[in-house]
Structure formats: C-alpha cells, structure tokens
Amino acid sequence: MTDRILIVEDEREIAEILTLYVENAGFAVARATSYQEAVRQHAQFAPDLVLLDIGLPGGDGLDVLSSVRRRVDTPVIMVTAVDDEVTKLSSLRIGADDYVVKPFNPSEVVERIRAVLRRTRGGRLRRxxxxxxxxxxxxxxxxxxxxxxxxxxxxxxxxxxxxxxxxxxxxxxxxxxxxxxxxxxxxxxxxxxxxxxxxxxxxxxxxxxxxxxxxxxxxxxxxxxxxxx
The missing domain is CATH 1.10.10.10 (Winged helix-like DNA-binding domain superfamily/Winged helix DNA-binding domain)
Incomplete structure (x- = not known):
C-alpha cells in the first residue's frame, strides 16, 4: 500500500521540488501552505508522515506539530530554514521525529522519510x-x-x-x-x-x-x- 506524505510548505518552488522527488519515490502526496490548511489536510488525508515547515502563514509549524501530537502519533519531519538549537530542541521536545535544515538535498529528504517510517512503524498504534x-x-x-x-x-x-x-x-x-x-x-x-x-x-x-x-x-x-x- 502506498504511503501518504503531507508536505506543509508555503514556498511554492520548494514545495514543488519536494513533491516531485517524493512522488517519484513512490509516495502519494498532499500539500498545504498554511497552518489552517495543514491541520485540515492532516485530518482529511490521514498521512503516514508529515514534512513540516516552521514559518507558515496563519500560524507556526510548531503549532501544527502540537495539534498533530494532541491527537495521533503521525511521524513528523521538520524541514525549515531555522537552524538554531533552541528551535530544534523545541521541535524534538514537542514530538518531531527528525529535523532537516534548508537548503537540503531532496534525495536526502526522501531517504529521511524512509528511515523515519522504518523507525516509527514498530512502535506506532495498530492501524x-x-x-x-x-x-x-x-x-x-x-x-x-x-x-x-x-x-x-x-x-x-x-x-x-x-x-x-x-x-x-x-x-x-x-x-x-x-x-x-x-x-x-x-x-x-x-x-x-x-x-x-x-x-x-x-x-x-x-x-x-x-x-x-x-x-x-x-x-x-x-x-x-x-x-x-
């Protein structure tokens, strides 16, 4: 069964590059560009993993992460230009499974997705x-x-x-x-x-x-x- 990936990214060029690489790797993709859309898409699309930017219109990516963690254990990889230890530690403390800093190699992001899915599947709630x-x-x-x-x-x-x-x-x-x-x-x-x-x-x-x-x-x-x- 095809895994579903939700890409939350407001920069169109980055979102399109990620979509291209993730789809070519065999995943199904949905996209969101704002806090509200991310929360709505997560509920409706039920992704197996979320790629989540921190800086979003209408809210913060950390708020999206908190919203997700209040309800389910969907793996989340932060993909962001914010490269300071405080933000990274805050993300991990809230429940992020990985943290990728821009600029990034899209192929590496795909491998991070596969690695996080492998790592988290054993401990996730039964599906x-x-x-x-x-x-x-x-x-x-x-x-x-x-x-x-x-x-x-x-x-x-x-x-x-x-x-x-x-x-x-x-x-x-x-x-x-x-x-x-x-x-x-x-x-x-x-x-x-x-x-x-x-x-x-x-x-x-x-x-x-x-x-x-x-x-x-x-x-x-x-x-x-x-x-x-």
Missing part, C-alpha cells in the same frame, strides 16, 4: 482493529461491519469515517460532540451540533449493513459505541 462487528482500517481509510466472515464495506464520508474510527478505538466510552468534532476537524469553526448530522447518517449506513444501534446517544454528553451489539 487495523475491530470493535465487535466493526472493523477499521486506518491505512486504507475503510470501515466494514458485520460478522467477521462476511463484513460489508461501509460507504462513509471522511467525517463519518473519522467519527466511527474514534468511537471504535474506545468502545463504551462516551464522547462529547466537541471531542468528536476535534477528532474529525481540528480547529474547525463548525458548531458541535454538526456532529449530530454526521452520526445520523452514519447510524443509517450501519443499520443498512446489518449493524443497527451500535452507536447510541448519551444524554447530556454525546455518543458512544457498544461493541457487543
């Missing part, structure tokens, strides 16, 4: 898991439901998949609407109640696949998934 009749594949971004021998693929939107994956990773735990919104769309300006619409559609699709009522509302809080149903 395929089941919660009762629901099976989640985080790498393929797919979800299925039903008996293990005859699970049906669910036709989910990215937001519906994000909600189901988050609930299935913590069965029985009740999540607030705000927590679910943070899981699928960090830093979104949407109202918490938009989650109700996504969950309603998700429950309908689960019911059509033969898995009714496994997501239930929790009065005054939000929703939870019961794996036993």
């Amino acid at each position: 395929l898991f089941a919660a009762g009749p629901v099976e989640i594949d985080l790498d393929a971004r797919t979800a299925s439901c039903g008996p293990a021998e005859n699970r049906q693929r669910l036709p989910l939107t990215p937001s519906e998949f994000g909600i189901l994956a988050h609930l299935a990773a913590h069965p029985r735990r009740a999540f607030s609407r705000a927590e679910l919104l943070e899981a699928i769309s960090p830093d979104s300006d949407a109202y918490d109640r938009v989650v109700d619409s996504h969950v309603s559609n998700l429950r309908q699709k689960l019911m059509m696949a033969g898995c009714p009522d496994i997501i239930e509302p929790v009065r005054g809080i939000g929703y939870r998934l019961w794996a036993e149903r």
Whole structure:
C-alpha cells in the first residue's frame, strides 16, 4: 500500500521540488501552505508522515506539530530554514521525529522519510482493529461491519469515517460532540451540533449493513459505541 506524505510548505518552488522527488519515490502526496490548511489536510488525508515547515502563514509549524501530537502519533519531519538549537530542541521536545535544515538535498529528504517510517512503524498504534462487528482500517481509510466472515464495506464520508474510527478505538466510552468534532476537524469553526448530522447518517449506513444501534446517544454528553451489539 502506498504511503501518504503531507508536505506543509508555503514556498511554492520548494514545495514543488519536494513533491516531485517524493512522488517519484513512490509516495502519494498532499500539500498545504498554511497552518489552517495543514491541520485540515492532516485530518482529511490521514498521512503516514508529515514534512513540516516552521514559518507558515496563519500560524507556526510548531503549532501544527502540537495539534498533530494532541491527537495521533503521525511521524513528523521538520524541514525549515531555522537552524538554531533552541528551535530544534523545541521541535524534538514537542514530538518531531527528525529535523532537516534548508537548503537540503531532496534525495536526502526522501531517504529521511524512509528511515523515519522504518523507525516509527514498530512502535506506532495498530492501524487495523475491530470493535465487535466493526472493523477499521486506518491505512486504507475503510470501515466494514458485520460478522467477521462476511463484513460489508461501509460507504462513509471522511467525517463519518473519522467519527466511527474514534468511537471504535474506545468502545463504551462516551464522547462529547466537541471531542468528536476535534477528532474529525481540528480547529474547525463548525458548531458541535454538526456532529449530530454526521452520526445520523452514519447510524443509517450501519443499520443498512446489518449493524443497527451500535452507536447510541448519551444524554447530556454525546455518543458512544457498544461493541457487543
């Protein structure tokens, strides 16, 4: 399966060079040029690794790194012109996996990507898991439901998949609407109640696949998934 790389870089020429080399190395690429776009793309594209510049419009690359680390363990390589020990140590302390200083050799960056993926894969959270009749594949971004021998693929939107994956990773735990919104769309300006619409559609699709009522509302809080149903 092709690994996905998110390149966060506001300098067009550098972003295009990185994209060319990374794609030629066999990776799938998505790009972002600002803090807000980086956070949104990370949630939607679900990359296997992020190449992250520090100086970005609308925010700092370290803020993007902090946002990512609050939710998942995606490997992050800082690619930046900032070459001082304080910034480097701050990046590593927040959770960066590597630090590349501009100007750089694009071929070296590709090798850094491969090295970080090899190094981090052993300790990363499992990418395929089941919660009762629901099976989640985080790498393929797919979800299925039903008996293990005859699970049906669910036709989910990215937001519906994000909600189901988050609930299935913590069965029985009740999540607030705000927590679910943070899981699928960090830093979104949407109202918490938009989650109700996504969950309603998700429950309908689960019911059509033969898995009714496994997501239930929790009065005054939000929703939870019961794996036993």
